[in-house]
Amino acid sequence: MQELTGLTIRTIRYYEERGLISPERSDKGNRKYSFADVEQLIHISALRQDGVQTFEIKQYLKKRRENRQEERQIKEKMLQGQLNSYFKNG
Secondary structure, eight states: OOHHOOOOHHHHHOOOTTTSOOOOTTSSOOEEEHHHHHHHHHHHHHHHHTTTHHHHHHHHHHHHHHHHHHHHHHHHHHHHHHHHHHHHOO
């Protein structure tokens, strides 16, 4: 993980403790980092280098997740409308 992100294990654990990342765990409790986790760690690192505090990053990530969920819901409604229209007229 250090090689991919340029972060120390201690820093990665700190970000996990602060709730900025939450990697999956194996049955034995080992962390299993996804590609998305690596991308997020790199993003967090860039924000920290810009002077953004961890609590601000947490708020930002929460808002970003909410926006993505909202976008998915809108897309699902649009698709459902298209399907309904297709089957209604088809």
